[in-house]
Amino acid sequence: MTSRRSLLSAAAAASLAAPARAAQAAGPRRRPPDPTLKAILREIDPHRIEAVVRRLAAFGTRHTLSSQTDPVRGIGAARDWIHQQLTAYAATSGGRMTVELQSFTQPVSPRVPTPTVITNVIATLRGSVTPERIYVVTGHYDSRATDVLDFTSDAPGADDDASGVAVVLELARVLAGREPEATLVFAAVAGEEQGLYGSDHMAQVYQNAGADIQAMFSNDIVGTGDAHDGTRPDHRTVRLFVEGVPTAETAAEATTRRSIGGENDGPSRQLGRFVKEVEPAGTDVRVVWRRDRYLRGSDHVSFLLRGYPAARFTEPRENFAHEHQDVRVVDGVQYGDLVEFCDFDYIARVAKVNAATLWSLATAPGTPKGVVVDTTQLTNQTTLRWTVGTEPDLAGYEVVWRETTAPDWTDVLPVGKVGAVTVDVSKDNVQFGVRAVDTGGHRSPAAAPRPAA
Structure with a gap:
C-alpha cells in the first residue's frame, strides 16, 4: 500500500512507492561550480x-x-x-x-x-x-x-x-x-x-x-x-x-x-x-x-x-x-x-x-517546455505533464515546489526521465515547477505549469 505522500508515474501508468516526504530541500543554496x-x-x-x-x-x-x-x-x-x-x-x-x-x-x-x-x-x-x-x-x-x-x-x-x-x-x-x-x-x-x-x-x-x-x-x-x-x-x-x-x-x-x-x-x-x-x-x-x-x-x-x-x-x-x-x-x-x-x-x-x-x-539541459498541470478533476493530488527534451545527456526531471508565500523552491523530488507525473501534494496549496537534470548533475531553470484541460 502506498503512503499518503506517494509518487505515481502517469507516463508509465504505474505506481512508484517513492514517498514525497523524501523530497530534498531545494532552496536557493549555491550550486558549487564545476x-x-x-x-x-x-x-x-x-x-x-x-x-x-x-x-x-x-x-x-x-x-x-x-x-x-x-x-x-x-x-x-x-x-x-x-x-x-x-x-x-x-x-x-x-x-x-x-x-x-x-x-x-x-x-x-x-x-x-x-x-x-x-x-x-x-x-x-x-x-x-x-x-x-x-x-x-x-x-x-x-x-x-x-x-x-x-x-x-x-x-x-x-x-x-x-x-x-x-x-x-x-x-x-x-x-x-x-x-x-x-x-x-x-x-x-x-x-x-x-x-x-x-x-x-x-x-x-x-x-x-x-x-x-x-x-x-x-x-x-x-x-x-x-x-x-x-x-x-x-x-x-x-x-x-x-x-x-x-x-x-x-x-x-x-x-x-x-x-x-x-x-x-x-x-x-x-x-x-x-x-x-x-x-x-x-x-x-x-x-x-x-x-x-x-x-x-x-x-x-x-x-x-x-x-x-x-x-x-x-x-x-x-x-x-x-x-x-x-x-x-x-x-x-x-x-x-x-x-x-x-x-x-x-x-x-x-x-x-x-x-x-x-x-x-x-x-545544463534546456528549460522544460510545455509544462502543464491537470485541472480537470477535483483531487488532492497533482498531475504534471511536459515535453521530454532531446539532449543526449538528459538524465531526467525534478519536480520542485514551495508554499505560495515562499520566494524560493523548498522541496525537490526526482521523478526520472518521464513526461508526466502525479504527486500526492495538493496543487491548491503550493506552487510547482519542473526542471531538467543531465547526467553530470547540471540543472536547468524551473518552468512553472499552466492549467491544462
Missing part, C-alpha cells in the same frame, strides 16, 4: 576590464548621433574598436565564434531627428550539442550627455555603459575557447539612450527567425558598488531586475496567471531564482521583483516585449548626479560619467556572476 567554471572565473581579469572602460571613455562621446566616420572620436570609432576586439577573441575559438555588424537605419523619432544608421556588434559562440538553444548577454556602447540630443559634448559614459560593455567583452574573451553545449551570444548594442533601438532591432531579428532564446541579460550601469554619495559602499551586491507577469502575455493569459497565484512564477522570475543558485562565492545577487527601476528601462525590455525571458543587472545604488552629465567642474567637484568613479574589481565580480549564470545555463 572545474571548467572554476577556471573561467579565475580568468576574469579586472585589469582587462579597466582597459576596456578607459578605451571606450577615450572616444570622447559615443552618442548614437555622433560621427560614424571619425577614426578617433564618436560612436563609429567605438563600434570599429569593439568589432576588432571581438574578432580577435573569435580567432581563438576554432571557428565556433563568429562576429557581425548588424546595421539598420532608424527612422526619425523624438530622439532621432534624422534617419540614422545604428549598428550592433554581435559575437555568437555556437553550441556544441544543442546550438538552437540560445542565451544572450548585452551591454550598450552608446553614451549621452545631459541633453539627450547633444551629440557633440564629451560624454565618456564610463559607468553607463562602458562598464556593461566591458563585462560582455571579458565574457567573450574568456569563453571563446570553450565549448558550451548551447549557443552564447555576446552583444554590444547601440541606440539604447535614444530608445532601446539597437536591442529592439536585434530582438526582432531573432523573433523573425523563430530563435529559441531561453534567457537574456542586460548589463547596464554595473560600474561600482560605491555611489560616491556618502553612503556605505557595497562591493558584493549587484541588483537583478526580473519582471513578474510576462510583458508579452495577452490579457487573458495574464488573468489566468494571476488567478492561480503565478505572478512570481513567470520565466524571468525563474531566471532570478537560477542566478541566485549559481552565483559565485564573494558575490550577492539582490533579486528585485520588478521589470526595472522607476523611470528607467534597459535593453532586456526589448526581449521581454517579444516573449523572451530577460533580466537586468545593475549596481546596488546609483549616484544620479554622475550619470548622463556633461563633463564639468562645479565648486571644485568634477561631475560626469567618468572612469574615476568606476571600481574595476567590482565590475569583475559582476562579470563572474554573468559567467557563472551563462555557463551553468549553457551546460
Whole structure:
C-alpha cells in the first residue's frame, strides 16, 4: 500500500512507492561550480576590464548621433574598436565564434531627428550539442550627455555603459575557447539612450527567425558598488531586475496567471531564482521583483516585449548626479560619467556572476517546455505533464515546489526521465515547477505549469 505522500508515474501508468516526504530541500543554496567554471572565473581579469572602460571613455562621446566616420572620436570609432576586439577573441575559438555588424537605419523619432544608421556588434559562440538553444548577454556602447540630443559634448559614459560593455567583452574573451553545449551570444548594442533601438532591432531579428532564446541579460550601469554619495559602499551586491507577469502575455493569459497565484512564477522570475543558485562565492545577487527601476528601462525590455525571458543587472545604488552629465567642474567637484568613479574589481565580480549564470545555463539541459498541470478533476493530488527534451545527456526531471508565500523552491523530488507525473501534494496549496537534470548533475531553470484541460 502506498503512503499518503506517494509518487505515481502517469507516463508509465504505474505506481512508484517513492514517498514525497523524501523530497530534498531545494532552496536557493549555491550550486558549487564545476572545474571548467572554476577556471573561467579565475580568468576574469579586472585589469582587462579597466582597459576596456578607459578605451571606450577615450572616444570622447559615443552618442548614437555622433560621427560614424571619425577614426578617433564618436560612436563609429567605438563600434570599429569593439568589432576588432571581438574578432580577435573569435580567432581563438576554432571557428565556433563568429562576429557581425548588424546595421539598420532608424527612422526619425523624438530622439532621432534624422534617419540614422545604428549598428550592433554581435559575437555568437555556437553550441556544441544543442546550438538552437540560445542565451544572450548585452551591454550598450552608446553614451549621452545631459541633453539627450547633444551629440557633440564629451560624454565618456564610463559607468553607463562602458562598464556593461566591458563585462560582455571579458565574457567573450574568456569563453571563446570553450565549448558550451548551447549557443552564447555576446552583444554590444547601440541606440539604447535614444530608445532601446539597437536591442529592439536585434530582438526582432531573432523573433523573425523563430530563435529559441531561453534567457537574456542586460548589463547596464554595473560600474561600482560605491555611489560616491556618502553612503556605505557595497562591493558584493549587484541588483537583478526580473519582471513578474510576462510583458508579452495577452490579457487573458495574464488573468489566468494571476488567478492561480503565478505572478512570481513567470520565466524571468525563474531566471532570478537560477542566478541566485549559481552565483559565485564573494558575490550577492539582490533579486528585485520588478521589470526595472522607476523611470528607467534597459535593453532586456526589448526581449521581454517579444516573449523572451530577460533580466537586468545593475549596481546596488546609483549616484544620479554622475550619470548622463556633461563633463564639468562645479565648486571644485568634477561631475560626469567618468572612469574615476568606476571600481574595476567590482565590475569583475559582476562579470563572474554573468559567467557563472551563462555557463551553468549553457551546460545544463534546456528549460522544460510545455509544462502543464491537470485541472480537470477535483483531487488532492497533482498531475504534471511536459515535453521530454532531446539532449543526449538528459538524465531526467525534478519536480520542485514551495508554499505560495515562499520566494524560493523548498522541496525537490526526482521523478526520472518521464513526461508526466502525479504527486500526492495538493496543487491548491503550493506552487510547482519542473526542471531538467543531465547526467553530470547540471540543472536547468524551473518552468512553472499552466492549467491544462
